[in-house]
Amino acid sequence: MRWLFALLLLPGPALADTVVASRTIRADTVLAATDLALLPQDTEGALDDPRLAVGMEARVTLYANRPIRPEDLGPPALVDRNQLVSLSFHSGTLSILTEGRALGRGGVGDVIRVMNLASRTTVTGRVTPDGGVIVGPNP
Incomplete structure (x- = not known):
């Protein structure tokens, strides 16, 4: 007991x-x-x-x-599918800016595919806080 x-x-x-x-x-x-x-x-x-x-x-x-x-x-999406976004590439002193079309949705830090409108190639990049996409060796 x-x-x-x-x-x-x-x-x-x-x-x-x-x-x-x-x-x-x-x-x-x-x-x-x-x-x-x-x-x-x-x-x-x-x-x-x-x-x-x-x-x-x-x-x-x-x-x-x-x-x-x-x-x-x-995180809330900043970029919607088919939205026009600024693409940027930075490597050392080289900096390339162009326009692309998002092929997916994404929030800050998400990796999405984007079509470069100038060359029609598809690249992968990381969404930035301003709604742009950075591509390159460490997107």
């Missing part, structure tokens, strides 16, 4: 909250605080703080009352 009483006094596992979508949210939607809710359960691999999701963009469709995982979200 003593061991039963001792078991009751031991602390149980601490439960964390899980961030879930308060409604079905389509991909490419920037999340607001009203789009999120907390469930009092611990879901492995899911977000536990809604502040980590507010302002991020849904990369996939988020269904109501389902846990939101970090890989479901990303």
Whole structure:
């Protein structure tokens, strides 16, 4: 009987909250605080703080009352598919600037493909904070 009483006094596992979508949210939607809710359960691999999701963009469709995982979200896209963007290449003192057409969507730091409008070749580059794309050895 003593061991039963001792078991009751031991602390149980601490439960964390899980961030879930308060409604079905389509991909490419920037999340607001009203789009999120907390469930009092611990879901492995899911977000536990809604502040980590507010302002991020849904990369996939988020269904109501389902846990939101970090890989479901990303930075908001600055560049949309078919958008005209400035392409820049820098190597030492050489600097080339031209115009291109984005072949995909991307946020700051994402790697996307872009068609160089002058040469009609496809290059890969990294999206910059100003909405341009840097190509080169370390895009």
